[in-house]
Amino acid sequence: MYWVPVYLKNTFWAGMSTTQRSESMNAFFDGYVHSRTTLKEFVDQFNNALRKKVENEMAADFHSFNCTVPCISHLPVEKKLQPVYTNSKFKEVESEVMGIIYSHCVVIKTEGAITTYQVNDQRVVEDGIKKSTLQAYFNEDECEAKCMCGLFEMRGIICRHILSIFAARDVQVFPEKYIMERWRKDIKRRYGLIRSSYDDLSGKPAASRYSGLIKLCYQVTTNACENEDNSLDMTQKLKAMNDIYTKSKPQATVASTHASIDAETGSSKKVLSPRVVRGKAPITDGRRIKPHRIGNIARHTRSCCFAVAWYTTKCYFSGELRMPWLSR
Secondary structure, three states: OOOHHHHHOOOOOOOOOOOOOOHHHHHHOOOOOOOOOOHHHHHHHHHHHHHHHHHHHHHHHHHHHHOOOOOOOOOHHHHHHOOOEOHHHHHHHHHHHHHHHHEEEEEEEEEOOEEEEEEEEEEEEOOEEEEEEEEEEEEOOOOEEEEOOOHHHHHOOOOHHHHHHHHHOOOOOOOHHHOOHHHEOOOOOHHHHOOEOOEOOOOOHHHHHHHHHHHHHHHHHHHHOOOHHHHHHHHHHHHHHHHHHHHHOOOOOHHHHOOOOOOOOOOOOOOOOOOOOOOOOOEEOOEEOOHHHHHHOOOEEOOOOOOEEOOOEEOOOOOOEEOOOOOO
């Protein structure tokens, strides 16, 4: 359903939209679940899959903090996002920066502080070069641009069309509104401080403090919400406390944030293969054959349907009960 994104250009999906209904699920459980997985195995492997996902995130964060992707231009967008974004997202930004070469913007009209542009774009596709024309708007007072392609609104990556307008307008300071917090390499994931089945957080002192503070906040919130004045008082005090703690918080470093990619994330469960059970022996002439004798008994061809078997059976064609070694 390639037409669906056309109607979702103004909805943020963080790049999660797929062409298949189960594509993302298959990628998540790849190597852990197959078509013959039992329910018990699925429960155990689900925890292992979650644990592996957390380990992969830690490894990617460690790589982003220690490896820097070089800039390919001198544009402000690259200088601003290089130390902030993760390596994978910064490469997506660089791909759009490269696209500026194939984008050309032309002014259509100007109404006050808002200028309308026509952007002619070229993209390399499987069967050659695809040309397209889009409209984009630039607000000079707010230093804000909006493109009809909807790449930033849908995936959170600023598009080449807006970047070409910024280059034409000589915007030297990249606007903060186009920096997505979720793509930052120093982002704090809340679920990393929550105890789960795959991570007991025994080696994380911050997780224990987080759990205690959450319980205390629940108690204070429950008492404060009963009264409007108490709610406003609590809100003001929490904002003031948050400002103080934010300013006094030490800057994140490689050593303090991710000292090792092998940090403890709980114990994984080893799932054993199902026990192999010997199947029941076949029956011949009303008696079950002992397993050690199966190889010594010659199989016969049925006289009715010419099928090979050891046993007396009801023929599928005639419906009669026959002995396979009887003559025709």
